[in-house]
Amino acid sequence: MAESIQIISLGGSIVAPDGVDVGYLKRFRAVVGSFLRGEHTRRLILVVGGGGPARAYQESYRSIVDAAEDESQDWIGIAATRLNAELVRALLSDFCDGPVVIDPTRSKVPGRVIVAAGWKPGFSTDNVAVMLGERYGAKRIINLSNIPKVYTADPKVDPAARPLDTLSWTAFRKIVGATWVPGKNTPFDPIASKRADELAMEVVVAAGRDVDNLQAILEGRTFVGTTIGPN
DSSP, rough: OOOOOEEEOOOOHHHHHOOHHHHHHHHHHHHHHHHHHHHHOOOEEEEOHHHHHHHHHHHHHHHHSSOOHHHHHHHHHHHHHHHHHHHHHHHTTBBBBBBOOOOOOSSOBBBEEEEOOSTTTTTOOOOOOOOOHHTTOOEEEEEEOOSSEESOOOOOTTTTTEESSSSEEEHHHHHOSSSSOTOOOOOOHHHHHHHHHHHEEEEEEEEOOOHHHHHHHHHOOSSSSEEEEEE
């Protein structure tokens, strides 16, 4: 049987690449609903990113002021994650008993689905996902974005880069480095990766738009993606 609690880090670029992707959210809602109804002990934590709204408002801010502040840009992005998260929570209201989680250090909330958003400047939603995994005892994060697999290098830069099915945290952290800045294009935040490594957690990187593949991951069947785990 699949784990009783799993985390999905749902990239904002999947939820709202420009405007809200209504067709995708309908398919995502159907898969999540089917999974939860299949076994009453199953629970999910969904951590939602900012996507298009975050980029649009941050770009607007930078175009208006002479010296854009990093912290202000962070707060704008966090607000976008919360908007997207409220939409996802409303779509799954049959399973959500609590509000959107905006502080992963606060007391636990009830419900078979817990929806979370960005927390504060300096903490990515990947970081929030790892913190919630530690708090709720989840050992796996399913990271859904526009990246279908982890490569040995950036395939946009290195044509010889190869996709990987599995790799250790040590190998992954050598690829992504040790620092993170907002907007950095990596499969998983390096700071969150360090903590996930310490907790012996597993992260599955997969293409977010393939909901059939997501269902396979949730149910423990063969899937397309990259599994990053303990050495």
